[in-house]
Amino acid sequence: MDKIEGKPFGQPANDIEKQWLLDRLKTLSVREAYQLAAMMLTTGRLREVSGKEGDELLLAVLKLDRKETAESINRLLSLLDYEVLCPAGSYEQLGKYYLRYEAELPEAAIPYADLEQIGFRYEEQHPGVFIGDCFVVLPSRAPKQIYDGTNLDKVWEMDWSLRLRLATPAVPKGVWLCLPDHAATEADGRLGEIALALRELKAASIQECDLLEVRCSIPGLSILPDDYEDLEDLIRDGNDLGFLLEEQGQGMPDFMERFTAALEYEGCHRLKEALDIAENLNCYDLMQADGIELYGKEELKKLGVFQDSTLQDCIDAAGFGEALLEQRGYRLNAAETTYIRRNDRKFQYLRTQPKQGWGMTMK
Structure with missing residues (x-):
């Protein structure tokens, strides 16, 4: 039987593991929700929590045994391995996405291309699944086992800096945005974290959004309401912190x-x-x-x-x-x-x- 710390994996997970898993699932960004949906669809993992919120989500997490909890933590830590392409919800859209953002074909040439065939070929070269109007490219190898059942306090998520819950009158409960957003720095029309969140919020710009909540990946750092008058300024600093974490002080x-x-x-x-x-x-x-x-x-x-x-x-x-x-x-x-x-x-x-x-x- 598989074991963690010399104990059977089948034992109930401890409270720290459950809380980490619950917090992570409750703060998934719009982009991460697409990644998780693709992972569930192709691996069957974490289906127990699919579509659940509030008490239902809590109950689903509490029912997981230790092995399931450890596997779920590692799966969530590997979401970055799933690449989200959007808009690319059909073979035709996927072909157009490839021509615009990867092949960089002039826009004038796109009407003359067999977009659907290009989309088919792209999928053959980059296996993935369509989720809504996105195409999620699947990882080329098995996820790293970062969490071994004993090192949760040492698991440092370098792939994000801030999580912001933003709301609009159209979506008062809000959605989560995860920084850094690399698409925001490329400015080439791709839909990254910010653009996906704005689309979900039915907003044209960040100025239309209200900040409901902030989470920081660095323990001890907090954001007070009067720290930032401009939400864009907060996002800029969140991006900067994210890039610093990724670069690890340039090695x-x-x-x-x-x-x-x-x-x-x-x-x-x-x-x-x-x-x-x-x-x-x-x-x-x-x-x-x-x-x-x-x-x-x-x-x-x-x-x-x-x-x-x-x-x-x-x-x-x-x-x-x-x-x-x-x-x-x-x-x-x-x-x-x-x-x-x-x-x-x-x-x-x-x-x-x-x-x-x-x-x-x-x-």
Whole structure:
């Protein structure tokens, strides 16, 4: 029998797993709903929760056993592997989509093309399914098993930054929009997150929408009603945060650990401030807590302690290292995994003004 943490998969899932799954299903964006529908249709997974809301959704999630819950979490983490093409709800539309956005054929040539045949050929090369007026391209390989039943607290969703629930008079309950939206940066007519949400809301622009709720993928960051007067400004910052998460600080080693430690160090809870910190991570020095003993030994070695036989094995290297780090301006984060301090590099304020205590160089 399959097992998680040495326990049978068939056991009831724990509350944390259930809550994660429920929150994710309740905040699916319009685009993710198409992706999920394609995944359900082709794999049969998560059909138990299909079309359910409120108490019905809660009951469906509670009925899942541990194996089903773990599989569902991994399936939701793999939704990004499903590419949504829209409008492309028929072979003819799919052919037109291909000519416009991938083959980049001049618009004047489209009336002379056999769009349906092109759509058929596209489907042969990129297997997928039609969902509404979209064509969802299926993943070419099995989804990665990111969640192993023990690491949910370490599962970091890098594919989104903000989730916004927007509403209009036509759709007062609202729909979710997930950022970043790459189509918004390409501006080539493709329907991405924002365009799909606006279409569902029967709105022509973001200005017609009201913001009902915001979720952020970074724990501790929150958006208050008076943080942003302009919804487009919030979307712009959400996109920027999303691109930063995707790029991982342009390949910076331990980017997320450094970023979250810096946010905690500065007591940062606001998005604009977090973006400034992300752009200035070179202004922080980090040291892993599990290396504190080695650090202490190296510093003792510099002092010649190990050459004095009287002192050998009589000094707590870890305690000395910890005291020395504190003296040099380091702080231990709440998780007790990382020591961090500000260094003497100049902090560049790109979106905010200096705050009391911020941008202070080490003494």
